[in-house]
Structure formats: C-alpha cells, structure tokens
Amino acid sequence: MKKFKGIMMMGFVLLTVTLSKPVMAMELSSFTDVPDFAVVIGDSMYTLDYANNLNNAGLINDAVVKNKGDIFIKTDDSGWIKNSNSTQVNKDAVNISTIRYNNGQEIVASLPATSKATKIQVNPTITKTGTNTATFTYKILDQNGLDITKTIPASDIYGGASVGSTIVVDPTTGIGTITVNSSADISKSIVITLVNKKGVTGTSAPSKIAGFSINPTTTKTGMYTATFKYSVFNSANEDITKTVPASQLTATSSDKSIIVLDPLTSTGTITYNSTIDLNSSINITLKDLLTGITASSVMVAPVVKTDASKVDKIIVTSTVLAVSGNKGYASFTIYDQYGNDITNTSLGNNVTFQSNIGQVQTNKGLLIITANVGIDLSTLRSVIISGFDSISKVTTSVTLTVATQVKS
Structure with missing residues (x-):
C-alpha cells in the first residue's frame, strides 16, 4: 500500500479543473462500503483510480491543504494506514458517517439510476468450513468505485473455480461458498472466477x-x-x-x-x-x-544507530510545480542519516523552505507556494525552491518547471 505522500511523488500534476454537476454517489453505511486503497481526507473520499487521474489532482490537494486531521488509506478489510506515521489502525479510526463526498461527488442515501457494476473483486483467501466446503469474500464496485455488492442479486452472479465445484454467493454479506466434488480439492490452491449477467468478470488469480x-x-x-x-x-x-x-x-x-x-x-x-x-x-x-x-x-550494510537522528537529506520529489490560482504545489521528503523518513517529525518541521516567487508553507510533505503580489504563476516557466535545516546545516535547491493551468 502506498502512503498518500508516496502517491503524490509518483507524478501528480495539480490542475485547476471545472467540475460539471456531480452524479450523486451512493450512501456509505459501513467500513466495508469503502473500496480498498481509497484515501479519506477529512469529509472526502477518493478511490485509487480517481486519485491517479491527473485531472483530479487539484481537487485532492485542496482537500489536503484544508484538512485539519490525518489522512487515512484503506489497505484491506482489516483497517487503515495512518498517513502521518505509516502505522496501521483499526476500522473504527475513521467515522464513516462523516464522509460526505466521494470523488468530489455528494453522497446521498439512494443508489443513482446510472450506477452499474464495473468491477468484481474476489479475495484469493479461502476459509475451510467443512470437509467439502470453504468460503471467500467478494465485492462488486460501480463506476465510481463504490461497493454495490448488496444491490446485485445472487441470481445475477455466476461462479466457477479451477477445481470441480459449485459456488453460491450471498450479496447481503459479500461471502461466497464453494462446495467441491472431492475433499482432496479443498486443500489445493483454488482460483475463483465470478461473472455478472452484464459480462463483468473478477478472479482471485493474482495479478501478473x-x-x-x-x-x-x-x-x-x-x-x-x-x-x-x-x-x-x-x-x-x-x-x-x-x-x-x-x-x-x-x-x-x-x-x-x-x-x-x-x-x-x-x-x-x-x-x-x-x-x-x-x-x-x-x-x-x-x-x-x-x-x-x-x-x-x-x-547497504546495516547501520548501527549510535548517534541521535538528524536531518541528512532534503529532497524535493516533484519535477513540476503544479498550479492552482495563485498557489503552486510540490512534494518533498526529509531523511535522517539512517535513511528514515522524518518528514512529519519535529526534526522535519525545523526545515524551512524559500522560493524566488513567493512565500512557502509546508503541510505533511507538501510545499504550498503563494505567489507574491504582482506575480502571475501562469506566465512563469520555472521557479526556484530552496530548503535549509538550521541544526544540521543541510541544504537543497531545485528548479521546477511550472505546469500549465487548465482554465475554466
């Protein structure tokens, strides 16, 4: 699972986008309704596919800047990863009822008429429940990445497996039951395939x-x-x-x-x-x-940690300054001499940044540059950003290309 900061490093270009009137998203009633790898920032949730779309980066970064609490990434059915310290926390760490928006769309209590099954996820882990039976879990997602398993009747789902068996699914629980022909088959590695009547297919076979x-x-x-x-x-x-x-x-x-x-x-x-x-x-x-x-x-040979941690490297990981209005955005990471990420620690907070075009603020690995009066970021081709730690005297300086804004 990547941290949100890690996803930011993979090439987000933050853009100002014009959002059309949103299609209302389905209500979230429990933790299981949140898709795996979804990011929760305050009262907003973003699915992995949506977050990796460059056109949505501006919206997401605005949410990061405005968010007063932590950022959480759902890893699987066991819980969340807390972005500030990369620790795993349980399901209750996020109050699902406070999530009001999904991928920028307001969440309402009923399923939109346009919602349709677009993906089936089959958990490869099976649990033996009898001599010839075992269970597995599955999810059906709509085009917005929301879990609509409970809305798709069992009669619309057809199942098959790599061993002779029958498969019955229960949409109310998201659990499928396999009944194999021979007790010897239950111990084998079983690949499960589910297909709905519209032809959407999901398999438990691991990705290549x-x-x-x-x-x-x-x-x-x-x-x-x-x-x-x-x-x-x-x-x-x-x-x-x-x-x-x-x-x-x-x-x-x-x-x-x-x-x-x-x-x-x-x-x-x-x-x-x-x-x-x-x-x-x-x-x-x-x-x-x-x-x-x-x-x-x-x-590298293991380092025996004898000295106190200190800032050793300051790296601006973005190559492009993303632009939204009069603000520019870039990501950064700070490491100590042992290779540990200390960006969101007291040591990392001591690092200051400057730019030749405006004031620089930091927020959980994100640089936010507010252009000085009279400077139009859309007319610039590049900016210079420098960082300095007053204790270790470590410095960095980079020149970033300015991204072109999308104008409404």
Missing part, C-alpha cells in the same frame, strides 16, 4: 507481476541477521506484494546468504554467513518463477 522494488537499506535484527523491504507491482503499478506467495519468488545473494521473504509484511530477512558479510554490501536478486522477471539491488 510486472516488476519489483527493493529498498537497499537493511536493519540489523540479530548477530547474523538483518531485514529489508521489498514490493511487487503489476502492470497497473499496483502493489500486489501481499498476493504473491513467497514460493513464487526466489531470492539469492552474492555472498550465498539465506534470504526468506514474508509477503504479508513486505519484508525480507537475510541470514548472513559471518559478521564480515553482515558488515559488507551484498547484491540481492529477486526473481518471479512464473514470468522470469528479475530485480537486483546492492544492499
């Missing part, structure tokens, strides 16, 4: 791997062990790490260390052969056994 990301920073956890973080992405650049079993991947190292992957935590554990190897840089390679795709990274 398109690439890996390996964080080169290692953390010492024992005399001969250290951990690192890795991610697996599909062709849509969605993080599918948790859906890819460790048995589908191989992990090797240049020094023949033993590497064990844990998809649930996106963590790899290295068991070194000696303290000499532990204190040396090694090369790690991950390979998908199905596609043959590989990725390698030189892992």
Whole structure:
C-alpha cells in the first residue's frame, strides 16, 4: 500500500479543473462500503483510480491543504494506514458517517439510476468450513468505485473455480461458498472466477507481476541477521506484494546468504554467513518463477544507530510545480542519516523552505507556494525552491518547471 505522500511523488500534476454537476454517489453505511486503497481526507473520499487521474489532482490537494486531521488509506478489510506515521489502525479510526463526498461527488442515501457494476473483486483467501466446503469474500464496485455488492442479486452472479465445484454467493454479506466434488480439492490452491449477467468478470488469480522494488537499506535484527523491504507491482503499478506467495519468488545473494521473504509484511530477512558479510554490501536478486522477471539491488550494510537522528537529506520529489490560482504545489521528503523518513517529525518541521516567487508553507510533505503580489504563476516557466535545516546545516535547491493551468 502506498502512503498518500508516496502517491503524490509518483507524478501528480495539480490542475485547476471545472467540475460539471456531480452524479450523486451512493450512501456509505459501513467500513466495508469503502473500496480498498481509497484515501479519506477529512469529509472526502477518493478511490485509487480517481486519485491517479491527473485531472483530479487539484481537487485532492485542496482537500489536503484544508484538512485539519490525518489522512487515512484503506489497505484491506482489516483497517487503515495512518498517513502521518505509516502505522496501521483499526476500522473504527475513521467515522464513516462523516464522509460526505466521494470523488468530489455528494453522497446521498439512494443508489443513482446510472450506477452499474464495473468491477468484481474476489479475495484469493479461502476459509475451510467443512470437509467439502470453504468460503471467500467478494465485492462488486460501480463506476465510481463504490461497493454495490448488496444491490446485485445472487441470481445475477455466476461462479466457477479451477477445481470441480459449485459456488453460491450471498450479496447481503459479500461471502461466497464453494462446495467441491472431492475433499482432496479443498486443500489445493483454488482460483475463483465470478461473472455478472452484464459480462463483468473478477478472479482471485493474482495479478501478473510486472516488476519489483527493493529498498537497499537493511536493519540489523540479530548477530547474523538483518531485514529489508521489498514490493511487487503489476502492470497497473499496483502493489500486489501481499498476493504473491513467497514460493513464487526466489531470492539469492552474492555472498550465498539465506534470504526468506514474508509477503504479508513486505519484508525480507537475510541470514548472513559471518559478521564480515553482515558488515559488507551484498547484491540481492529477486526473481518471479512464473514470468522470469528479475530485480537486483546492492544492499547497504546495516547501520548501527549510535548517534541521535538528524536531518541528512532534503529532497524535493516533484519535477513540476503544479498550479492552482495563485498557489503552486510540490512534494518533498526529509531523511535522517539512517535513511528514515522524518518528514512529519519535529526534526522535519525545523526545515524551512524559500522560493524566488513567493512565500512557502509546508503541510505533511507538501510545499504550498503563494505567489507574491504582482506575480502571475501562469506566465512563469520555472521557479526556484530552496530548503535549509538550521541544526544540521543541510541544504537543497531545485528548479521546477511550472505546469500549465487548465482554465475554466
């Protein structure tokens, strides 16, 4: 799951857009009505597809600036990720009843006539309930990304599986029941496919791997062990790490260390052969056994944390200054000497930014530049932004291209 700040780093260009009269969105009655990976900012919710549309970036960033509380990202049916410190919190951390807007559209109590099923999500995890039976969960989403499972009758859903079986779904609970022909089949890896009468299809088969990301920073956890973080992405650049079993991947190292992957935590554990190897840089390679795709990274020897944390790097991660009215927006990240993200800590708050065209404010990894009187951002081609930490004396300076505004 990416943090909202991380999504911002992937290339949002904030634009001023003219919104047509919104199509009313369906009422949210519970946590399960919120789509996976949706972002909640104050009283507004944004689905992943909507958030990744550049035309919507201005609206979302306005919500970030106005928001007084934290930002939450729904990871799955277990809870939320809290954006300020990247910790996981339970379902009750967000009061669903306070969400008034979905993708910029006002939420009302009834389902709009234009709502229709556009996506079916099938959870690949099955739970054995009997000798020949097991259950799974599913969701049906409309064109706005809202969960409309309860509105689609079971008679409209047809199911099939990779083993001989029958499938019955219950829209009131979002649970499907599989009855297999042989008790031996229940222990196999079952791929489930659901189709509605309009032809929309969903499957529990994991997305095809398109690439890996390996964080080169290692953390010492024992005399001969250290951990690192890795991610697996599909062709849509969605993080599918948790859906890819460790048995589908191989992990090797240049020094023949033993590497064990844990998809649930996106963590790899290295068991070194000696303290000499532990204190040396090694090369790690991950390979998908199905596609043959590989990725390698030189892992940095674990740093023993003896000194107090301090600002070590200030990075403006945007390459373009997004413009909305007389304000410009860019994202930034601050790291300490151990590679930890300290943007939203007291250390990060000590970093100040300046620009040659106006005043700079910061908000949770976002730079907000208000142009000086007499300066029209739409006429500029570039701006200069500099950052400075008075304690560590670390500085940064970048020149950003100014994005063209979309005028109403």
